[in-house]
Amino acid sequence: MEASQKKILIIDDDSRNIFALKAVLTAKKFTCLAANGAHEGFEIIKKNDDVGVVLLDMMMPDLDGYQAMAKMKEDEQLKDVPVIAVTAQAMLGDKERCLEAGAVGYVSKPVNVEELVKLLNNYL
Template sequence: MNEKKEILIIDDDSKNIFALSAVLKARKYSCLSALSAKEGLALMDQNPNIGAVLMDMMMPEMDGYEAIGRMKAEENLKNIPVIAVTAQAMTGDREKCLEAGADGYISKPVNVDELLQLLNQIMN
């Protein structure tokens, strides 16, 4: 596990951020958070130590699809892996997230073991 890199959680619901942070910190991950995609993109610009992003796909103003598109268009952000975290778990939603540029997909409520497995795959 790469403990030097931080995980950025972008979600417009502070309860989701709190729960994900608690789970990840208990497993020795370092976490940052943003309550909007715009704030998250600004954090990524300022912090070169972000090793992965957990991106809520359904947010007001800028959703996860648009945010991932902006990340992938920027030279300094395009290689940061993104896991789409969404309550949308209908047929085709996973594919839509991956087509948008996400490196992984997990539905809410988050299965912690599945999340940790994904993080280990994309951060190592």
């Protein structure tokens, strides 16, 4: 697989999730950045114009994924960055709720790596 020049930003409040996603994606030749919360993630995007997609945890204490996507839509630098929702919420309607909030894709935890890679390849 040919690696893209664009980077993946993982925003998750659990460092174990960041570690696992980063390890798997790096092994697949993707370049990853990480943030422990949405505000930190926004700053990373603003400093790195090569962020091609955000993997956003939907359940974070400070600013959840829905609030984070709403804030991104309001910001000129952030509004066009595609977001893939990554969540432990896998109840009926959760996927639709994430997509309605602005996510371009949805993956539930535990993450199916092949499904995630297919989604990432659409945006990188």
